[in-house]
Every structure is written in structure tokens, then in C-alpha cells.
Amino acid sequence: MAGFTHLFIPGPTNIPEQVRQAMNLPMEDMRAATFPDLTLPLFEDIKRIFKNETGRVFIYPSSGTGAWEAAMTNVLSPGDRVLMSRFGQFSHLWVDMAERLGFEVDVIDCEWGTGVPLELYAERLKADKTHRIKAIFCTQNETATGVTSDVAGCRAALDDANHPALLFVDGVSSIGSIDFRQEEWGVDCAVSGSQKGFMLPAGLGFLSVSRKALVASRTATHRRCFFSFEDMIRANDAGYFPYTPATQLLRGLRASLDLIAEEGLETIFSRHHRLAEGVRKAADAWGLKLCARAPKWHSDTVSAILVPDGIDSGDVVKRAYQAYQTSLGGGLNKVFGKVFRIGHLGWLNEVMVLASLSAAEMALLDCGVRLAPGSGVGAAIQHFRASAAVPVAEA
Ligand code: PLP
CATH class of the missing domain: 3.40.640.10 (Type I PLP-dependent aspartate aminotransferase-like (Major domain))
Known part of the structure; x- marks a missing residue:
């Protein structure tokens, strides 16, 4: 491929x-x-x-x-x-x-x-x-x-x-x-x-x-x-x-x-937070909840996103891999079939996170999840632009 x-x-x-x-x-x-x-x-x-x-x-x-x-x-x-x-x-x-x-x-x-x-x-x-x-x-x-x-x-x-x-x-x-x-x-x-x-x-x-x-x-x-x-x-x-x-x-x-x-550890931590926020905004725009029960538990390195009842998260992960050459994480043990995971840690940036969100969004749509195409990716784009380290120049 x-x-x-x-x-x-x-x-x-x-x-x-x-x-x-x-x-x-x-x-x-x-x-x-x-x-x-x-x-x-x-x-x-x-x-x-x-x-x-x-x-x-x-x-x-x-x-x-x-x-x-x-x-x-x-x-x-x-x-x-x-x-x-x-x-x-x-x-x-x-x-x-x-x-x-x-x-x-x-x-x-x-x-x-x-x-x-x-x-x-x-x-x-x-x-x-x-x-x-x-x-x-x-x-x-x-x-x-x-x-x-x-x-x-x-x-x-x-x-x-x-x-x-x-x-x-x-x-x-x-x-x-x-x-x-x-x-x-x-x-x-x-x-x-x-x-x-x-x-x-x-x-x-x-x-x-x-x-x-x-x-x-x-x-x-x-x-x-x-x-x-x-x-x-x-x-x-x-x-x-x-x-x-x-x-x-x-x-x-x-x-x-x-x-x-x-890069500096503190800069790395804030980069992870910013990227994670983009993923959380995307999940929100899709109308999907995180497995983490409250904001105080939110992880800045991985998001586990719950799929709607009647959808198998394993199918979403499989579809992302087979159709879009993108590996997402599956649900393990008690949350098997219920969540898919996006890892947003290590060496990555906004555009890489947007790639993960587009693959997830396409796979979710393909698996029958009702959401507006572009909604999650759009929400993340807005967040990344609004919080960009290099500010948008005034027109
Ligand atoms: N602990 C946590 C939180 C992990 O995420 C993992 C692996 O993903 C492990 C332990 C096990 O580490 P390893 O697979 O490197 O043995």
C-alpha cells in the first residue's frame, strides 16, 4: 500500500x-x-x-x-x-x-x-x-x-x-x-x-x-x-x-x-496536554464519551473513547487499520468491544493527531456511528489554531 x-x-x-x-x-x-x-x-x-x-x-x-x-x-x-x-x-x-x-x-x-x-x-x-x-x-x-x-x-x-x-x-x-x-x-x-x-x-x-x-x-x-x-x-x-x-x-x-x-520536559508536558485536549474536543463533537469518568481522571497520553451501544469498537479499530492504514488501540478486558483508544504520546504534533482523528472518524462512520463528517476533526482544528504556539498573525 x-x-x-x-x-x-x-x-x-x-x-x-x-x-x-x-x-x-x-x-x-x-x-x-x-x-x-x-x-x-x-x-x-x-x-x-x-x-x-x-x-x-x-x-x-x-x-x-x-x-x-x-x-x-x-x-x-x-x-x-x-x-x-x-x-x-x-x-x-x-x-x-x-x-x-x-x-x-x-x-x-x-x-x-x-x-x-x-x-x-x-x-x-x-x-x-x-x-x-x-x-x-x-x-x-x-x-x-x-x-x-x-x-x-x-x-x-x-x-x-x-x-x-x-x-x-x-x-x-x-x-x-x-x-x-x-x-x-x-x-x-x-x-x-x-x-x-x-x-x-x-x-x-x-x-x-x-x-x-x-x-x-x-x-x-x-x-x-x-x-x-x-x-x-x-x-x-x-x-x-x-x-x-x-x-x-x-x-x-x-x-x-x-x-x-x-525540547524541555515542561514544554513536552504542555504539548501533550494541548494535543490531548484536541482529541477530547473531537470526541465531544462526535457525541461520544470518554471511558474516564470525570475531567480529573483525563489522561494526556491516551484517550479511551466509548462507542455507542450496538457498535463493536473492535470493528472500528479493524476498519481503521484495513481501510485507512491506521492503528488505533482496542478495548482490553472489561472494556473489550466498548472503547477504542487513541495514543497521543511521544513524538507527535497537531497534524499527526488530526490524522488519527480523521482515520477514527472515517472508521466510525463506516461502522454505522451517526456523526457529522468532519465534526471531530473540525473541533480539534479549532482548538489547535486557537491555542497555537505560533499565533496567527493579525490581518
Ligand atoms: N503498565 C502500563 C500502564 C502499561 O501501559 C504497560 C504496557 O502498555 C505496562 C505496564 C506493561 O509494559 P510492557 O508491555 O512494556 O511490559
């Missing part, structure tokens, strides 16, 4: 040309004397994305799921009680992992379309006078439902209860794209992955840890091997890895961190 195939799933995201070129290299010797020239600055610079000043970041050759496992197995002990909440496929999978790894999981099930229940967290923490809860978990951005939760609110719940539990955050589809402040919010383990805001292929799992988490890992007794902090620290401090690192991805990471620094 002619022309680009468009990628608007919420990760993997589009990769900037500079990053692709930076990875187009011959294999290199990961034990060479010059290899630390690449890795040592990487270990330092990636901390800025997490706003982690006093801890460290581990870069695993894994996906985000590996970094989840690294966090739990290094910092906790079998049977530890943990407080988690489930409101989408990814928070569900994290709960599932915690259960399978042998922790005692106190899980709060929430309506899909909402996020971390801060009041309930606060209640449980206050009631836990003997401090049996060792960690609380927050999925900052539930990619399945397009819901962002309040990480600072989790910290406040811990502080108000004067509770020493660790704070674990899943930032796979948020860190590097929306506001995240590890040091200020007292986050102990922040998990991310290469294929979303970092604008890289999948294949690197990032785990940013606080000093408190590092100290906890020295006495925690869960078995760990591949993900061992100790092995990583010993090798990383010299600029190496305890096993074969994904050298090309590390070269790509160098390029992506440079691009992020060039």
Missing part, C-alpha cells in the same frame, strides 16, 4: 528519525574500555526524566513488566502486605504479578474509568496502626482506560497517616510525557519502559528507585536473580552490566534523552 502506515496505539509510539539513526550501528563491544563513556552519563541523565536526585535508575533489557518485577522482588519480602487498586488491564496485571510473587495483596477494586481511590487508601493507612502494609501502589496512567491518578495524593495519604510504607508507581505510559516528580512526591520505585514517552522501541525497562528503596533492598528477602539490584549496582558503577546489554537501544536512549532535554 502506498503512503505511511500510521501508528496511534498508546505504545509503542512513533520514533524520531534521529533516534532511529542513532540505533543504526554495527554491534559493539559491551566490555570495551570506552563503553562507560556511553553508559555513565546515561545513568545520570535518565534520572532527570524521573526527577530523581538522590536515588538511581536501573536500565534492564526487558519491557516495563520486567521493571515491575524488579521493583517488587528487590524491595519486598515474601508475605509482605501491599495495598493496590485495580481499575484497568494494567493495574490488574500488576495486582496479578504481586499475587503470583507471593505478597499478601489488599486490592481495592474500583470502577473502570476511575483511578486510585485516595480516600480509601488514606482510611486503610490510618487504620494500619502496626504498619503491616509495606508498600502502596499507584498506576499513574491506566493505559487501558485513559485514566491518570494523583501520585502526589498518594504521598499525602502516607504522610497524613504518618505511615512508613513505600510508594510504588507505574509510570509506563506517563513518565516523560506528563508531570512526574519522584523526589518531591517521595516515590520509592517508579517503573517505566522505553516504548512510550521515551520514543524508543520496546526492550528497555526503567526502574527509578529512592535511597529508601535501596536501603530496603538490602534486608528484603524475596528471591531475585536477573533483576538483582546488587548485581546491577556492582556492574553499573563501573559502567557495565551484569549481562549483555541492548547496546543499540542504549545508543537510541542517548539520542532520545538529548531530544527530551532539547
Whole structure:
């Protein structure tokens, strides 16, 4: 087929040309004397994305799921009680992992379309006078439902209860794209992955840890091997890895961190907000609701849009791909068939978002959704023009 195939799933995201070129290299010797020239600055610079000043970041050759496992197995002990909440496929999978790894999981099930229940967290923490809860978990951005939760609110719940539990955050589809402040919010383990805001292929799992988490890992007794902090620290401090690192991805990471620094994190966050608003205005103009139940849950990296009763969202996604060479995200688990998702994170701009909206709009029409052609795209155009960084010159 002619022309680009468009990628608007919420990760993997589009990769900037500079990053692709930076990875187009011959294999290199990961034990060479010059290899630390690449890795040592990487270990330092990636901390800025997490706003982690006093801890460290581990870069695993894994996906985000590996970094989840690294966090739990290094910092906790079998049977530890943990407080988690489930409101989408990814928070569900994290709960599932915690259960399978042998922790005692106190899980709060929430309506899909909402996020971390801060009041309930606060209640449980206050009631836990003997401090049996060792960690609380927050999925900052539930990619399945397009819901962002309040990480600072989790910290406040811990502080108000004067509770020493660790704070674990899943930032796979948020860190590097929306506001995240590890040091200020007292986050102990922040998990991310290469294929979303970092604008890289999948294949690197990032785990940013606080000093408190590092100290906890020295006495925690869960078995760990591949993900061992100790092995990583010993090798990383010299600029190496305890096993074969994904050298090309590390070269790509160098390029992506440079691009992020060039644009600036705050500018990136406001770009994501502006683009997300365009998508939300489009959904509104189509007469469709977001899965996110209220504006406070709206995600600036992914929108999950509910289709009308009688329409299968899977058909919309299929139609967009087959007829218009455009990948949108489908509905997962409880929202299977009910939502389609537009990923609007990473390396993208207004016109790319408009492309995603035109494909979605055509596919919705083709699947029998009654809407005025051009309505969603038109609403987004109006928003982008009205909020353009380069103002329209006065006539
Ligand atoms: N957490 C969230 C919020 C995600 O969106 C994803 C993947 O999309 C994961 C965890 C799992 O990450 P990975 O697929 O990189 O293992």
C-alpha cells in the first residue's frame, strides 16, 4: 500500500528519525574500555526524566513488566502486605504479578474509568496502626482506560497517616510525557519502559528507585536473580552490566534523552496536554464519551473513547487499520468491544493527531456511528489554531 502506515496505539509510539539513526550501528563491544563513556552519563541523565536526585535508575533489557518485577522482588519480602487498586488491564496485571510473587495483596477494586481511590487508601493507612502494609501502589496512567491518578495524593495519604510504607508507581505510559516528580512526591520505585514517552522501541525497562528503596533492598528477602539490584549496582558503577546489554537501544536512549532535554520536559508536558485536549474536543463533537469518568481522571497520553451501544469498537479499530492504514488501540478486558483508544504520546504534533482523528472518524462512520463528517476533526482544528504556539498573525 502506498503512503505511511500510521501508528496511534498508546505504545509503542512513533520514533524520531534521529533516534532511529542513532540505533543504526554495527554491534559493539559491551566490555570495551570506552563503553562507560556511553553508559555513565546515561545513568545520570535518565534520572532527570524521573526527577530523581538522590536515588538511581536501573536500565534492564526487558519491557516495563520486567521493571515491575524488579521493583517488587528487590524491595519486598515474601508475605509482605501491599495495598493496590485495580481499575484497568494494567493495574490488574500488576495486582496479578504481586499475587503470583507471593505478597499478601489488599486490592481495592474500583470502577473502570476511575483511578486510585485516595480516600480509601488514606482510611486503610490510618487504620494500619502496626504498619503491616509495606508498600502502596499507584498506576499513574491506566493505559487501558485513559485514566491518570494523583501520585502526589498518594504521598499525602502516607504522610497524613504518618505511615512508613513505600510508594510504588507505574509510570509506563506517563513518565516523560506528563508531570512526574519522584523526589518531591517521595516515590520509592517508579517503573517505566522505553516504548512510550521515551520514543524508543520496546526492550528497555526503567526502574527509578529512592535511597529508601535501596536501603530496603538490602534486608528484603524475596528471591531475585536477573533483576538483582546488587548485581546491577556492582556492574553499573563501573559502567557495565551484569549481562549483555541492548547496546543499540542504549545508543537510541542517548539520542532520545538529548531530544527530551532539547525540547524541555515542561514544554513536552504542555504539548501533550494541548494535543490531548484536541482529541477530547473531537470526541465531544462526535457525541461520544470518554471511558474516564470525570475531567480529573483525563489522561494526556491516551484517550479511551466509548462507542455507542450496538457498535463493536473492535470493528472500528479493524476498519481503521484495513481501510485507512491506521492503528488505533482496542478495548482490553472489561472494556473489550466498548472503547477504542487513541495514543497521543511521544513524538507527535497537531497534524499527526488530526490524522488519527480523521482515520477514527472515517472508521466510525463506516461502522454505522451517526456523526457529522468532519465534526471531530473540525473541533480539534479549532482548538489547535486557537491555542497555537505560533499565533496567527493579525490581518
Ligand atoms: N503498565 C502500563 C500502564 C502499561 O501501559 C504497560 C504496557 O502498555 C505496562 C505496564 C506493561 O509494559 P510492557 O508491555 O512494556 O511490559
